[in-house]
Amino acid sequence: MDVTIFDPDYKSTHFCLSQAQAKKRAELVSDIEYTFSLALKKGDNYFGQAEINFYVEQLPETNEELFLNCNALAVSELTINEDQKEKQKYFCEQKIRLEVQDLKLGWNVVSLKYFTPYQQNRTGLHKFIDSADGEQYLYS
Numbered sequence: 001m002d003v004t005i006f007d008p009d010y011k012s013t014h015f016c017l018s019q020a021q022a023k024k025r026a027e028l029v030s031d032i033e034y035t036f037s038l039a040l041k042k043g044d045n046y047f048g049q050a051e052i053n054f055y056v057e058q059l060p061e062t063n064e065e066l067f068l069n070c071n072a073l074a075v076s077e078l079t080i081n082e083d084q085k086e087k088q089k090y091f092c093e094q095k096i097r098l099e100v101q102d103l104k105l106g107w108n109v110v111s112l113k114y115f116t117p118y119q120q121n122r123t124g125l126h127k128f129i130d131s132a133d134g135e136q137y138l139y140s
Helices: 021-028
Strands: 005-007 029-039 045-056 067-068 074-079 096-097 106-117 126-129 135-140
Touching: 021 029
Parallel strands: none
Antiparallel strands: 005 074, 029 045, 045 106, 067 096, 074 106, 126 135
């Protein structure tokens, strides 16, 4: 059964990654590859599917040390190394938590489907409607 997890702390602004968090993540992982598919619909929201492959150089010491930023309102079909994650703790505060027990040394993969509004804060994916011709234009 697929479970959709909504971020209870979702805000339209992006989560800010601190320099210390970025440095720690760089020590733990390398060779990050992203594959995205987007369904850009009329309206206020769009859908996406992502697969993130990365190489774990060393396992984190705590469950709070490693995460992926994810500015989505909701995710579904969240898997970490083919293990489906359905609990709220894996997606909140615009982060996908990567817990120590879910990771392995070497290659790891996170996949998910997501739903999120177009941004209106000048970052991310935007939707503009041209008042002259009524057409929608998408920019990132």
